[in-house]
Amino acid sequence: QKTFLACLLVLSVSVTLSNASCYFQPIKPVKRGDEIIGKIYDMKGVPHEFNTHWKTEDCLDCSCYKSGISCCTSYAIPVNFDEEKCVRIFDNTACAYKVVEKADHSKKCEVYASVL
Template structure:
């Protein structure tokens, strides 16, 4: 239930903010009756496991890193990009802005034609 509440709060933050970071601290585990620090971080978006010292891109366009003090993720894109006569979207695979003509959303805008 606590995880669901945290995930809901993160989704609200993502919809309100154009660029942001968050941290998730590592929590002690009990192994054979002893408390031990985990040796990995668990991605809050897809629950994949990542060893301490690793850096990865999440499926939610976040750049995440795992350290001895926890996991930190930051949005890979910042702000909203605009191009006159075009509609901008963030490509979920590359996490980059792509532009399409307002009149024909299937036709890409040629922004670099100089």
């Protein structure tokens, strides 16, 4: 259980800090010859039917396939803006970044480029 939580923490930090925005969790049968029928369990233990799609509370768009689960970030990260004057802030509810002035968060800043 502790190892699983540590791996989940490392994954969540690496997804947040990297520009690589997707990961794939392959199916791992219990023993040779086992056949996975109908659904796969994600890293949090939630079952998902094959060929379904969902959005996680971590703002990932996920899909379930017979080969495993694929998840990608559902938001762009602003990278080209005035970093001396402005700051990017992530809104978990909207699953989006906003770029605002450091001195006054009610004032938006112009963003010239973002990465997925």
